[in-house]
Amino acid sequence: MKIERLDHYQVFALLVVLMGLLGAHVSRLPNWLLGVLALLFVWRAWLQHKQWRMPPKWLLLPVVFGVVTGIYLEYHTLIGRTAGVTLLAALVGAKLLETRTRRDALLLVYLGYFLVVTNFLFDQSVAMGLYLSAMVLAISTLLVSWNSLGGWTGRRQRAVDQLVFAGSLMLQAIPLMVLLFVFFPRIEGPLWRLPQDRSGVGSGLSDTMSPGSFSNMSKDDTVAFRVSFSDTRPSQDMLYWRGPVFDQYDGHTWTQASPGLLTENPVEAVAGKSIPYVMTLEPHQRAWLLALEMPTALPEGARMSEQYQVVSRRNIDKRLRLNMQAAVQYRVGAKEADAQLNRSLQLPKVVNPLARAAAEKWRNLLPAERVIEALRFFGTQGLTYTLEPPLYGKNAVDDFVFVGKQGFCEHFAGAFVFMLRAAGVPARVVGGYQGGEENGDYLIIRQADAHAWTEVWLEGKGWQRVDPTFAVAPSRIQEGLASAVGAEDLPYLMRLDNNVIKRMRLLLDSAVNGWNQWVIGYTPERQRELLRKLGINDLLSSGFLAWFIGSVFSLVALSAAWLLWRARPRRPDPAKQAWDRFCRKLAGLGLQVGLAEAPSDFALRAKRALPERASAIDDVLGDYLAVRYGSQPALANLARKVREF
Amino acid sequence: MNAPPPNSPSLAPVHAVLDQLDAFILGKKRETRLALACLLGRGHLLIEDVPGVGKTTLAHALAATLGLAFQRVQFTSDMLPADLIGVSIYDRDNHVFRFHAGPIFSQVVLADEINRATPKTQSALLEAMEERQVTLDGETRILPDPFFVIATQNPASQIGTFPLPESQLDRFLMRITLGYPDAAAERAMLLGEDRRDMLKDARAVITHAELAEFQSAVRRVHVAPALVDYVQALARATRDSTEFHNGLSPRAALGLLAAARAWALLAGREMVIPEDVQAVFGPVATHRLLARASNRPQPELVIRLLGEVAIP
Structure with missing residues (x-):
């Protein structure tokens, strides 16, 4: 085979495209390797x-050996997601130095397609999808340009034409891609069971609550989860998204007891029916879910703890799409176990004497009245709701309620539960999110919507939600954070003013949400659901497989047939056929017609070679020209003369 | 096969024209035929050759033989469009502007050394060639019919010239070269009568009506679908080729067909056959196909391409 050397243009185009491909991996490659690759x-x-x-x-072998050793020292393995991709990137770089011919370059291009795929092992966002589509277009253009280098008979193509051609190839692939995406059996869990590296600890709620843990989140406008209600949406002040329940207090930090799991759902809906909704939860690296109070139906695989928190078996390390139901008017825990109630009365002995003394005065009231009294106390104490509360000392509740009087939701909830416990009412803090921002047909709940509220237990009524923040700053609950505090301190997207940039960001969020819902969230369950709607119960049943393979084959066969029909050789004109036979007959006599030899020139040559047949040749020529180029066909005549020749 | 086509006039006047032309220009039968075909196909002719090979004589002889009014314009770098088209001059007696027609108002115009004039003047001529009319002072004047421009240029000396741009070259149906005569023809010419005297005595051998009849007969020459296939195949080959800057334009393809029709008519045929296309392909295509390598017309490349395109 002829070895085709690469020219400058090809080499530099290849270098640029490969740099673009490796660029997507830059944040994942070790720094020393980036240096080596650049070199x-x-x-x-x-x-x-x-x-x-x-x-x-x-010279090259030691370089490769050194790089591979370096990768092994870095990851202690050469397989797995990160180490494998790093190795691939390093080898692509090394291969460059023995890329001389077209064949080498083609190998690199195919490796480039593989590099594109590896990105999806790490990042499946819209932005990455768009970037990688552009890269696929770039590699394909490269491939097109290398395959259209021809002689002068080759089509003259400019770079733009090659780009358009590659783009049209990609567009033609879309139907097949959609078909495979929808119908290819989806596999539970990561496709290759690659050893997972733990992605960075997510922001969001933590397992403990101490002063500042919520107010710090008010600066964070990243999305915690998105929710869409299929029919009714509860009013804003009912949107309490329940997270961890804190029932142990050491005087500074509220923590979670490790609760047992319930075998059945204890929540009773009081008025109305359960509200179904779909939550798309961003990964937060903890083993619990968030749920609208109170959950009546849980997603597959989730359980409810004794404190009505929805927990999952594994840490949430990828985006989940969850079908859930909730009753906003509910009754739960009327027959609570003593151990649970006792735990909800525990208090550290020595801290906060003032608050404890104030609360103990309420002990002669009925439990329900004590709660009302406590709310009244909070309402009349002159407390203010602020994003930047001062730091309180050892007696944090006393300092907050009687001295500083400035606090965020964790101060309100913590102090409220402390005082109720001191007054003898079982109470606990509930962490989670409150409210959410409407964007089209779904709600966006951001980290800044994090909130803490309380739950009190009353004889005969069970656990009831009480939000002391509501007593002080009702607008926080009714209208959201931005109306309760000054807007300047809030993340940009949480502010109230509705300007263009904010609207554009919200529009972008709907696009991301759509992507999450329909592409990332296309799980095996959703596939089954969709296929059931199409009347397919089992993707792997032989009936469906036969139908599917059969239809794919007939589709391919049909399009091939169409293409063949389109490119069918034109049936030559009868006169031309006769002339061709004449030429073959003369070829038998040693006279070959030239490619562009005109009929009369050929006839002239033939007459010189076969003078005795001159008149017969003239006859055929005259009739051929008359039939093929004249306006009065005389085909029968011609055919006869050719036969008789 | 050579019998006169039933829907065409007798070819005798045309043969008389060719005979008289060949008496003036010795040994150039193919070139005189091409020039006549170009005129019958209503196209304009570009003759590219060194001085003294009979360019002017050919133009003059054509006009005389066909009985057409003839004007010769020597193009120079200081020539203005008005020198060609004419100018309106105030008539003091009648208090009106009177248009004094320029040399372009003639049936045969010989534009000598067209590449010596500035682009401005060149465009004035070329516009008139395409539109067959001239607009001056808001008044449109129709040029005489037939209107036939023979332009000459000298390829050897390029200093101080303005080469015609490709778009304007496209307006010439054919470009021919006369070349030196062969020894016998040259001897006959040297021994023969002075061409200028002969031209003075030349008389028309064809009437205006006959000429117009032949021009319209050209358009009636039959073109079969198979022949259109061939013309298209040739045009496509020039466009796909990497040897040339641009392929043949659709106007060029139309011109190729018109020239082939006229050639077929001169051969006394009522249909066009591939031979006719091949005969006129060089003169029609060469000046429109600038070679990438030299940026000039390259006849040998065009001939090679003709040999590489199969006749469908």
Whole structure:
């Protein structure tokens, strides 16, 4: 085979495209390798520029060996997601230095497609999808350009034409892609069971609550989860998204007891029916879910704790799409176990004497009245709701309620539960999110919507939600955070003013949400659901497989048939056929017609070679020209004369 | 096969024209035929050659033989469009502007050394060639019919010239070269009568009506679908080729067909056959196909391409 050397343009185009591909991996590659790769690229470019020879094998081999050793030392393995991709990137860089011919370059291009795929092992966002589509277009254009290098008979193509051609190839692939996406059996869990590296600890609610843990989140406008209600949406002040329940207090930090799991759902809906909704939860690296109070139906695999928190078996390390139901008017825990109630009365002995003394005065009231009294106390104490509360000392509740009087939801909830416990009412703090921002047909709940409220237990009524923040700053609950505090301190997207940038960001969020819902969230369950609607019960049943493979084959066969029909050789004109036979007959006599030889020129040659047949040749020629180019066909005549020749 | 086509006039006047032309221009039968075909196909002719090979004589002889009014314009770098088209001059007696027609108002115009004039003047001529009319002072004047421009240019000396741009070259149906005569023809010419005297005595051998009849007969020459396939295949080959800057334009393809029709008529045929297309392909295509390598017309490349395109 002829070895085709690459020219400058091809080499530099390849270098640029490969840099774009490796660029997507930059944040995942170790710094030293980035340095080595940069060196390899510059080296290759320099060799090309100077037209120097490629480095010999004995120089290249130690480089490769060193890089592989380095990767092994870095990850202690060469397989797995990160180490594998790193190795691939390193080898692509090394391969550059023995890329001389078209064949080598083609190998790199195919590796490039593989590099594209590896990105999806790490990042499945819309932005990455768009970037990688662009990269696929770039590699394909490269491939098109290398395959359209022809002689002068080859089509003259400019770079733009090649780009358009590659783009049209990609567009043609879309139907097949959609078909495979929808119908290819989806596999539970990560496709290759690659060893997972733990992605960075997510922001969001933590397992403990101490002063500042919620107010710090008020600066964070990243999305915690998105919710869409299929029919009715509860009013804003009913949107309490329940997270961890804190029932142990050491005087500074509220923590979660490790609760047992319930075998059945104890929540009773009081008025109305359960409200179904779909939650798309962003990964937060903890083993619990968030749920609208109170959950009546849980997603598959989730359980409810004794404190009515929805927990999952594993840490949430990827985005989940959850079908849930909730009753906003509910009754739960009327027959609570003593151990649970006792735990909800525990208090550290020595801290907060003032608050404790104030609360103990309420002990002569009925439990329900004590709660009302406590709310009244909070309402009349002159407390203010602020994002930047001062730091309180050892007696944090006393300092907050009687001295500083400035607090965020964790101060209100913590102090409220402390005082109720001191007054003898079982109470606990509930963490989670409150409210949410409407965007089209779904709600966005951001980290800044994090909130803490309380739950009190009353004889005969069970656990009831009481939000002391509501007593002080009702607008926080009714209208959201932005109306309760000054807007300047809030993240940009949480502010109330409805300007263009904010609307654009919300529009972008709907696009991301759609992507999450329909592409990332296309789980095996959703596939089953969709296929059931199409009347397919089992993707792997032989009946469906036969139907599917059969239809794919007939589709391919049909399109192939159509293409063949379109490219069918035109049936030559009868006169032309006769003339061709005449030419073949003469070829038998040693006279070959030239490619562009005109009939009369050929006839002239034939007459010179076969003078005795001159008149017969003239006859055929005259009739052929008359039939094929004249306006009065005389085909029968011609055919006869050819036969008789 | 050579019998006169039933829907065409007798070819005798045309043969008389060719005979008289060949008496003036010795040994150039193919070139005189091409020039006549170009005129019958209502196209304009570009003759590219060194001085003294008979360019002017050919133009003059054509006009005389066909009985057409003839004007010769020597193009120079200081020539203005008005020198060609004419100018309106105030008539003091009648208090009106009177238009004094320029040399372009003639049936045969010989534009000598067209590449010596500035682009401005060149465009004035080329516009008139395409539109067959001239607009001056808001008044449109129709040029005489037939209107036939023979332009000459000298390829050897390029200093101080303005080469015609491709778009304007496209307006010439054919470009021919006359070349030196062969020894016998040259001897006959050297021994023969002075061409200028002969031209003075030349008389028309064809009437205006006959000429118009032949021009319309050209358009009636039959073109079969198979022949259109061939013309298209040739045009496509020039466009796909990497040897040339641009392929043949649709106007060029139309011109190729018109020239082939006229050629077929001169051969006394009522239909066009591939031979006719091949005969006129060089003169029609060469000046429109600038070679990438030299940026000039390259006849040998065009001939090679003709040999590479199969006749469908």
